[in-house]
Each structure stands twice: as structure tokens, then as C-alpha cells.
Amino acid sequence: MVTIIVGAQWGDEGKGKIVDVLAERADIVARYQGGANAGHTLVVEGKTIVLHLIPSGILHPHVQCVIGNGVVLDPVALRQEIAMLDAMGISVRGRLFISHKAHVIMPYHKLLDAAREQHQGIGTTGRGIGPAYIDKYSRVGIRVVDLLDRRVLEEKLRTNLAEKNALLEKIYGAERLDVEQIVAEYLEFDRYIDEFVTDTSALLHNALREGKQILAEGAQGALLDVDHGTYPFVTSSNPTSGGACTGLGIPPTAVARIIGLAKAYSTRVGNGPFPTELHDETGELLRRLGNEYGATTGRARRCGWLDLVALRYSVMINGITELALTKLDVLGKLSSFKVCTGYRLGNQPLKSFPADARTLDTVEPEYIELEGWQSSLDAAHTIEELPAQARQLVRLIEDYCEVRVSLISTGAERHQIVRRT
Numbered sequence: 001m002v003t004i005i006v007g008a009q010w011g012d013e014g015k016g017k018i019v020d021v022l023a024e025r026a027d028i029v030a031r032y033q034g035g036a037n038a039g040h041t042l043v044v045e046g047k048t049i050v051l052h053l054i055p056s057g058i059l060h061p062h063v064q065c066v067i068g069n070g071v072v073l074d075p076v077a078l079r080q081e082i083a084m085l086d087a088m089g090i091s092v093r094g095r096l097f098i099s100h101k102a103h104v105i106m107p108y109h110k111l112l113d114a115a116r117e118q119h120q121g122i123g124t125t126g127r128g129i130g131p132a133y134i135d136k137y138s139r140v141g142i143r144v145v146d147l148l149d150r151r152v153l154e155e156k157l158r159t160n161l162a163e164k165n166a167l168l169e170k171i172y173g174a175e176r177l178d179v180e181q182i183v184a185e186y187l188e189f190d191r192y193i194d195e196f197v198t199d200t201s202a203l204l205h206n207a208l209r210e211g212k213q214i215l216a217e218g219a220q221g222a223l224l225d226v227d228h229g230t231y232p233f234v235t236s237s238n239p240t241s242g243g244a245c246t247g248l249g250i251p252p253t254a255v256a257r258i259i260g261l262a263k264a265y266s267t268r269v270g271n272g273p274f275p276t277e278l279h280d281e282t283g284e285l286l287r288r289l290g291n292e293y294g295a296t297t298g299r300a301r302r303c304g305w306l307d308l309v310a311l312r313y314s315v316m317i318n319g320i321t322e323l324a325l326t327k328l329d330v331l332g333k334l335s336s337f338k339v340c341t342g343y344r345l346g347n348q349p350l351k352s353f354p355a356d357a358r359t360l361d362t363v364e365p366e367y368i369e370l371e372g373w374q375s376s377l378d379a380a381h382t383i384e385e386l387p388a389q390a391r392q393l394v395r396l397i398e399d400y401c402e403v404r405v406s407l408i409s410t411g412a413e414r415h416q417i418v419r420r421t
């Protein structure tokens with residue numbers, strides 16, 4: 001059975017912790033899209049661990065981890081992450097499986113990402129994600145399987161570099177890259193990852209046949225989805241639930257649950273519309289209390305109120321069957337807080353989420369205000385043990401989005417969780 005974990009907002013909803021908690025009862029955690037642009041933060045026994053590529057289930061020794069075909073694999077980031085885990089005494093050997101169909105991030109992807117960003121102003125993470133997906137869909141991408149044959153790799157690289165060097169030099173005024181050096185570097189990388197590479201779709205299908213539990217872990221969030229997000233201020237893949245099937249090679253019929261993660265307030269990194277953004281000291285307070293700084297780039301996240309119009313849209317396009325509400329402890333530190341329950345465009349109420357980023361940029365959010373509780377949630381492990389104001393917020397979300405909140409995270413540590421049966 002497959003459970004998909006999807007970010008229901010603009011990413012950074014706390015997927016690392018929720019996947020880590022759910023991984024206790026899973027056999028496999030499989031990442032289906034994105035690359036090292038993601039930053040999944042876990043706090044275990046006071047120690048903070050940030051993972052960019054390797055699924056957040058890796059901390060559980062019984063869990064197998066898959067990097068699916070939908071991911072764009074950054075060799076540098078992967079090696080750093082494996083080394084970091086090794087240093088912590090966590091071995092990935094025999095437990096990490098990388099799809100031979102995954103596309104590989106090349107040095108020119110990062111250079112092109114940086115160069116294009118100056119013109120486009122999306123606020124990308126600079127990890128080469130967009131250019132790698134462009135090559136995938138242009139059908140010139142280099143996949144993990146291509147690393148196995150030196151001749152194939154060299155040929156593909158020469159063709160790619162002829163175009164990329166012209167772009168870098170003539171359009172972006174950057175330096176040319178050397179084919180030989182890249183071939184040598186990537187052949188060495190192939191030797192390194194060889195033991196992890198396999199047919200991950202077959203692995204997942206076998207696991208399904210054996211009745212195993214698979215968690216499909218998305219990166220980023222639905223509102224950054226290239227099809228359904230706030231285009232063009234989006235990432236270049238499909239974090240929405242449909243991406244799990246294409247990004248892992250599993251059928252929709254295998255999916256039993258889709259858990260959407262939503263933070264009790266909203267954040268966004270990079271540019272693009274954000275109707276409930278707070279430009280005042282309350283926004284700064286949320287940033288400080290929630291430590292809202294990018295796990296990948298260190299950038300300060302833009303902060304604002306929970307947006308139920310956007311969340312309901314996300315529930316719809318993802319087919320979310322239950323919500324996990326995160327960082328409730330942070331919101332409760334405020335004496336009062338707001339929740340957006342509608343948009344206005346001029347004098348017109350707008351109940352749906354607009355497709356056009358410019359329209360979304362001009363909507364006026366309508367709010368209701370709720371009282372904070374300003375007490376610790378540490379002792380709460382059932383919904384009844386939460387303060388009345390927190391329960392009121394949970395009810396509001398459930399009524400508005402027509403979906404149950406089944407998990408509530410009340411802090412960064414594993415034990416700070418409310419589970420509803």
C-alpha cells in the first residue's frame with residue numbers, strides 16, 4: 001500500500017519530521033521529484049539533520065530508501081549527504097536504491113540556473129533544477145543509466161556541451177566548460193553510485209506484491225507545482241500527488257492515502273504571489289519563532305497567515321485524504337492570529353484559487369481572527385489535551401477544507417506529536 005506525503009502549501013511544511021515519524025511503520029520511503037533544492041529538517045535527540053536528496057526515512061534502520069526516476073540527482077549533494085550520514089554512524093549501504101532512469105544534474109545546469117535567474121527573477125535555489133528538467137523534456141538529458149557506458153556518456157556530453165557552452169559564453173557571458181574534465185568526474189561518480197543503482201519501479205512493485213508499506217515523499221509543495229502552482233513562480237516538477245506515480249513508476253491504483261502537510265501559518269521562499277504575506281513585525285515574529293530560514297539556501301522565508309482558500313485548492317488537486325498540521329506550537333505563541341477564509345478581487349468575492357499569478361497578487365484576503373493560547377503544547381498527545389483555541393483552529397480547517405486533520409506536530413522533536421485515531 002502506498003501513502004503519499006505531499007506539501008500542501010509552498011514547501012517547508014515540515015515534511016522531514018512527519019515522514020520520519022510515519023517511517024516507524026513503513027518499509028520503504030521513496031522520493032519522487034525535485035532534487036537538492038529541497039531541505040528536509042529533522043531533529044532527533046536535540047540534533048538537527050538536514051536532508052536534501054535522501055528520503056527522511058533513512059534514520060530508521062529497518063527502512064529502505066528509494067530515489068525515484070522523477071528526481072534530478074546531484075552527485076555532489078548525494079556524496080555529501082552519504083558522508084554526513086556515515087559520520088553519524090548511519091549507513092545507507094544496502095538500504096539506498098537509486099533509479100537508473102533518474103536524470104543527473106550536470107555542472108552546466110547549475111551555471112545556467114544562476115545565469116537565467118538574473119533575467120527571470122523567480123528566486124530559484126540555484127541547484128540546477130530547472131535546467132535539468134528542461135534537458136529531460138528536451139530529450140537531451142543524461143540519466144544515471146548513461147553513466148554506465150563511457151562512450152554514450154562522452155557522446156551525450158559533447159552534444160550537450162556544444163550547445164551549453166555557446167549559451168554560457170555568448171548569451172550569459174560565462175566561462176566554457178571542459179568535456180574531458182566532466183567525463184572523468186562523472187565516470188568516477190558512476191563507480192561511486194554503482195552499488196545503489198537499480199530498477200526502482202520493479203523494487204517497488206515487488207514490495208507492493210509482498211504487502212509492504214511504502215511512503216512516497218514529495219519535495220517542495222503543491223503551490224510550487226509546475227502545472228498547478230503559482231506559475232511561473234514555481235519549481236520545475238510535480239510535487240502534487242500525481243507526481244508520485246510518474247516519479248516512481250507506480251500505478252494510481254496502489255495509492256491508499258494522501259497526507260497533505262500544512263503549516264499552521266504560511267511561508268514562501270523565493271518570489272511570487274503570496275496573498276496573506278505579513279510585511280510587518282508580526283511576520284518577523286513568526287519568522288523568528290518558527291526559525292523560518294531556508295534549510296537549503298539559508299534565505300529568510302516570507303511569512304504570513306494560514307490561507308484556507310489556497311489549502312482547499314491544494315486538497316482538491318492532490319486528492320488529500322487527511323491533513324497533517326505542523327508548527328502549531330509556533331502559532332500559539334501569538335496572543336491572537338488570523339486565518340484567511342476568502343479572497344476579494346475589487347468588490348467581488350473570489351472563492352476559488354486563481355490560475356494567474358498576477359490576479360493572485362492583487363486579491364484582498366478576508367480574515368477571521370482567533371485567540372492564541374500562549375501555553376506549551378508539549379504535554380498534549382491527544383486532540384482533547386490541546387487548548388480550546390487550538391482545537392477551534394483544527395475544526396475550522398476541517399470544516400473549510402472538508403478533510404480530517406489526523407496528525408498535529410507541536411514541536412521539532414519526534415515525540416511532539418498529536419495522533420488522532
Ligand code: IMP
Pocket residue numbers: 010011012037038039122123124125126127128129130219220224233234235236268269270271
Ligand atoms: P528551484 O526549484 O530551485 O528551481 O526554485 C523554484 C522556486 O521554488 C523558488 O521560488 C524556490 O525558492 C522554490 N523552492 C524550491 N525548493 C524549495 C523547497 O524545498 N522549499 C521551499 N521553496 C522551494
